[in-house]
Amino acid sequence: MVSRILPVQPFDYVVFGATGDLTMRKLLPALYSRFRDGQFGTDSRVIAAARSEMDTAEYRERAEAALRAHIPGHDRTDQSVAAFLALLSYAAVDGAGEDGWAALLATLAEREGQVRVFYLATAPALYGSICERLAAHGAIDGRSRVVLEKPLGHDLASARAINTAVGAVVPEAQIFRIDHYLGKETVQNLLALRFANPIFERLWNADVIDHVQITVAETVGVEQRAGYYDTSGALRDMVQNHILQLLCLLAMEPPASLDADAVRDEKLKVLRALRRIRPGEVAAQSVRGQYVAGAVGSQPVPGYLTELAAQGGSGGSTTETFFAMRAQVDSFRWAGVPFYLRTGKRLPRKVSEIVVQFRTPPFSLFPAGAHGPSEPNRLLIRLQPQEGMRLEMMTKDPGPGGLRLRPTGLDISFEETFGQRFPDAYERLLMDVVRGNQTLFMRRDEVEAAWDWVQPLLDSWADSAEPPRPYAAGAWGPTAAIALIERDGRTWYE
Ligand SMILES: NC(=O)C1=CN([C@@H]2O[C@H](COP(=O)(O)OP(=O)(O)OC[C@H]3O[C@@H](n4cnc5c(N)ncnc54)[C@H](OP(=O)(O)O)[C@@H]3O)[C@@H](O)[C@H]2O)C=CC1
């Protein structure tokens, strides 16, 4: 159980894209978990919308199967599942046309005055047209919120076009651009780590920190999402949003308050301070890769192109499934401190981790060799799995006869410390939308600044005849990714 549940006001949650992968794997389980924990009651409703023709009974069957597949048995009861399913109804609606809107609007009209959330879990190309129709039908009022899934657009121009189309009919204060990484407990903990613990904040600068690494590694391939992934790739799928958000939280100045705009203003400054990559520097500062057949956890797995072909994709895709980069934040605080970023599919382990490596002492009393190994201090922030933190430091190896050092660590496992289930990121975010709290959502200028920074990479790849570098599934990306950091005399933490 999650501690201290603050109930939210009754709502109607309308999910467009309700038959899709995201709804089934994440949104319905998150809503169920919040219902089971008593955060909302039977006076709220979930209205599932997609084009497929089916009735509510059939949708509830699908939803039940999804809950059974994605919520562990010890976290659900037949009674609470049945009570949750009773809140669901289905409306066949075409977000790009006129079919089905009358029935949806009639359902909404049954609860005038209720908070309405319109969650757009569809392709981003539909966001503008769904919002225009919602507005034209009078479904948007001061109590409505619209949630936009990531990645918002395909590049800077399309992101701007979507923001403009949605912004023309929905006020910015009612738009929630979701990045589920911001809903992860360990990501929010970055704020607590930095700003509730002065010992760290005083060290959080270029005088003390040598470099920062952000790794978001996955063992899975493209799963059943090849159609989406092949048009996206690692840069759009993971870096433009999740990894840049992590970088912002690590690098930003202390906000004046936890007010949504105060936090988002500081993140925006980081995005704007990120050094733009010039076309001639792309190859030296970044590496893109694509996996070929290999083995992950001793299981043989096919290459990306084979997985793509199995889902009807055509050969010769140059979509990157791995990306690494040396980024630089041009500010007083971070001058000269590289931020090494990497993410990929079919890597050896699923791990999301931040490594803050501190500088070595200006003079060593313990030269390496004579006194055992010499390792720099590092703060490891494990976002998932085994969430926690570890401060790596040198200690004296116990025993007589000389003074030898040994690397040891101060470890905090969040699971052991708090002894409770960590809610899925979507649980927190879905309820924040109902509350109208935008702190953990991205503002228009933030999203566009992030696209603005990645755009030169996208342009350079589009102009280049060079394909991504191959790497065997189960390796840490192409060898060029190792060279990227080792050229600087540093090494990836593994
Ligand atoms: N899946 C994931 O893990 C993640 C997904 N996302 C984002 O979430 C969004 C949805 O992704 P995902 O669930 O994977 O996609 P899917 O392709 O699995 O689902 C798309 C959904 O949109 C519906 N849809 C398509 N066209 C229309 C239309 N004209 N009107 C109404 N509904 C329509 C489809 O149903 P039907 O065909 O019946 O209309 C289906 O329910 C995307 O923007 C994606 O980038 C973000 C993070 C993770």
Ligand SMILES: O=C1O[C@H](COP(=O)(O)O)[C@@H](O)[C@H](O)[C@H]1O
């Ligand atoms: O947004 C996405 O994130 C997932 C990884 O999320 P995590 O919470 O499991 O770390 C990724 O698999 C997917 O491709 C991407 O769209």
